[in-house]
Amino acid sequence: MSAPPESAVSTTDLKKTYPAAGPRPAVHAVRGIDLDVPKGEFFGLLGPNGAGKSTTIGMLTTLVVPTGGSARVCGLDVVRQPVEIKRRIGVVSQNNTLDSDLTAGENLEFRGRFFGLGARDARRRADELMELFGLTEQRGGNPFEISGGQAKRFMICRALMHGPEVLFLDEPTAGLDPQTRTNLWEVLRGLQESGQTIVLTTHYMEEAEALCEKVAVVDHGKILASGTVDELKGAAGADTVITVTYDAPPPREIKALADRDGISKVEIHDGQVRVFAAEAEGILGELVAVGAAAGVGVTDATQLRPSLETVFLTITGRDYRE
Numbered sequence: 001m002s003a004p005p006e007s008a009v010s011t012t013d014l015k016k017t018y019p020a021a022g023p024r025p026a027v028h029a030v031r032g033i034d035l036d037v038p039k040g041e042f043f044g045l046l047g048p049n050g051a052g053k054s055t056t057i058g059m060l061t062t063l064v065v066p067t068g069g070s071a072r073v074c075g076l077d078v079v080r081q082p083v084e085i086k087r088r089i090g091v092v093s094q095n096n097t098l099d100s101d102l103t104a105g106e107n108l109e110f111r112g113r114f115f116g117l118g119a120r121d122a123r124r125r126a127d128e129l130m131e132l133f134g135l136t137e138q139r140g141g142n143p144f145e146i147s148g149g150q151a152k153r154f155m156i157c158r159a160l161m162h163g164p165e166v167l168f169l170d171e172p173t174a175g176l177d178p179q180t181r182t183n184l185w186e187v188l189r190g191l192q193e194s195g196q197t198i199v200l201t202t203h204y205m206e207e208a209e210a211l212c213e214k215v216a217v218v219d220h221g222k223i224l225a226s227g228t229v230d231e232l233k234g235a236a237g238a239d240t241v242i243t244v245t246y247d248a249p250p251p252r253e254i255k256a257l258a259d260r261d262g263i264s265k266v267e268i269h270d271g272q273v274r275v276f277a278a279e280a281e282g283i284l285g286e287l288v289a290v291g292a293a294a295g296v297g298v299t300d301a302t303q304l305r306p307s308l309e310t311v312f313l314t315i316t317g318r319d320y321r322e
């Protein structure tokens, strides 16, 4: 039997509570998270704003001190061995943290020197990365005058200067336009194909679906579900979710739909009906027709095919707030 793959990141019951400050009560940002990311994996923490993703990344990158549980990165303890960990990871934060006193390219060289490369090696490594990321033309630019997508790519290059074992990316495409986002996805896919372990946070479901081999869905500081996207869809029931909003209380006959083959659940809240169905064909039309027969009109209707969004809905009973 082959040995289990080595973990790049592992946590046990990891917690962070920010203490109360003045009138603000304590915030339980992370409430006991267990993670295991093997080397070479592209792993995503997916959740709405405020779910605790940045705090989790903060603890894994040794910037935030946990208040409970434990975490190891590259086999090292985040509380006892932060300096050793910092040498072995690359971190790309949400905001542009490039140094505006340097050109974009110098930012890379400077980081290389910081990690002990000689001037020539730092320049060679920076050149290689800029070439790979299509940034050579922007090397002399001011880091705050190049585009947001270019700045993000420079930040990724900077994080890669010392050949980190694990690359952490906090919301790498937040605020970027769709075209720039998909370009960045290509860059990240390329990195993963080269064997780079990547841990990414995102609140974009389609980003997690497009990139991550494994995803943990987080909300209110807890992991609600984790696995491959297909496993998550399977575990939550690979349902299409049809939501119809009526202009009056929905007709009673709708409840009977729940007994039908291919329909796993019907939820009725005020004027809204939500049907979870493995076979969705015709249901939307029927909901409209049943309403019309009872003199109730439809003001809104959506049909979501099985996706991480329907998984979130099924697990939490709530719409995903991006």
Ligand SMILES: Nc1ncnc2c1ncn2[C@@H]1O[C@H](COP(=O)(O)OP(=O)(O)OP(=O)(O)O)[C@@H](O)[C@H]1O
Binding pocket: 018, 027, 028, 029, 047, 048, 049, 050, 051, 052, 053, 054, 055, 056, 171, 203
């Ligand atoms: N330094 C801090 N002091 C107090 N509360 C904080 C601090 N940092 C984060 N929080 C709170 O902890 C919770 C989790 O925040 P966190 O930034 O980890 O979530 P997130 O999932 O990364 O969301 P976002 O994508 O919006 O950053 C939120 O309620 C947030 O307001």
